[in-house]
Amino acid sequence: MEDNLPVNVREYQELAKKALPKMHYDYINGGAEDEYTLRENIAAYGRILLRPRVLIDVSKIDMSTSLLGYNMPSPIIVAPTGAHKLANPEGEVATARAAAACNTIMMLSFSSSCRIEEVASSCDAIRFYQLYVYKRRDVSATLVRRAESLGFRAIVLTVDTPVLGRREADIRNKMIAPPLSNLEGLMSLDDFDDAEGGSKLERFSRETLDPSLSWKDVEWLKSITSLPILLKGIVTAEDGNE
Numbered sequence: 019m020e021d022n023l024p025v026n027v028r029e030y031q032e033l034a035k036k037a038l039p040k041m042h043y044d045y046i047n048g049g050a051e052d053e054y055t056l057r058e059n060i061a062a063y064g065r066i067l068l069r070p071r072v073l074i075d076v077s078k079i080d081m082s083t084s085l086l087g088y089n090m091p092s093p094i095i096v097a098p099t100g101a102h103k104l105a106n107p108e109g110e111v112a113t114a115r116a117a118a119a120c121n122t123i124m125m126l127s128f129s130s131s132c133r134i135e136e137v138a139s140s141c142d143a144i145r146f147y148q149l150y151v152y153k154r155r156d157v158s159a160t161l162v163r164r165a166e167s168l169g170f171r172a173i174v175l176t177v178d179t180p181v182l183g184r185r186e187a188d189i190r191n192k193m194i195a196p197p198l199s200n201l202e203g204l205m206s207l208d209d210f211d212d213a214e215g216g217s218k219l220e221r222f223s224r225e226t227l228d229p230s231l232s233w234k235d236v237e238w239l240k241s242i243t244s245l246p247i248l249l250k251g252i253v254t255a256e257d258g259n260e
């Protein structure tokens with residue numbers, strides 16, 4: 019087994035494709051709208067060429083940095099992604115342990131398949147909580163308060179998903195919205211599981227996410243939490259200057 023360990027991310031991806039049900043692999047692997055941006059993101063990294071200098075003693079390399087005052091060994095943190103139990107029975111608890119072992123920060127997704135409480139008690143680490151703003155503001159507010167009381171250090175407001183992208187593989191696979199245990203008891207989750215065609219995940223998102231999301235909601239968020247707020251998904255200088 020040891021001999022066959024993957025040596026790069028692509029090889030992990032091949033193993034994941036074999037191990038996961040097609041619907042779940044496609045959800046993790048897929049993108050929206052002709053998957054143009056997905057391809058372009060990968061190509062963009064390929065266009066960055068380094069100009070390495072030589073003969074400069076690289077026996078000690080320090081990539082450490084800090085974010086919101088928290089020190090980390092490298093400028094790499096764990097982005098929020100939903101429903102880790104689709105890939106691992108321990109879900110976000112396993113991800114939290116891995117992030118803690120690397121001394122890096124994990125952003126726990128609003129669409130986590132583990133409860134915030136389980137992740138918080140799984141290990142000691144700096145964690146941020148990612149927020150979607152639902153039409154039901156009370157649901158979003160409750161989760162912010164729960165994350166705050168469980169020691170999360172910042173709220174990461176996702177601002178590029180007022181509607182879910184048209185994820186083509188999910189439409190073909192009639193992707194089922196994964197169970198979101200943090201929403202249990204806060205809203206009914208059964209109403210979305212009907213026979214309508216296409217992606218049920220997309221339907222769930224359409225019913226729940228608030229497409230009117232705007233700067234006034236950043237003010238609202240400030241009014242309900244004393245945690246620092248990070249905006250995730252700004253891609254233009256114009257928005258950065260707001």
Ligand SMILES: Cc1cc2nc3c(=O)[nH]c(=O)nc-3n(C[C@H](O)[C@H](O)[C@H](O)COP(=O)(O)O)c2cc1C
Nearest residue numbers: 045046047059097098099100127128129148176250
């Ligand atoms: C399977 C999957 C689930 C995701 N779930 C979330 C989520 O719940 N919340 C969020 O803010 N972003 C989510 N994202 C977006 C990622 O956090 C990230 O912004 C995006 O994948 C772009 O980074 P990349 O080019 O490194 O993949 C998700 C991405 C993927 C691929």
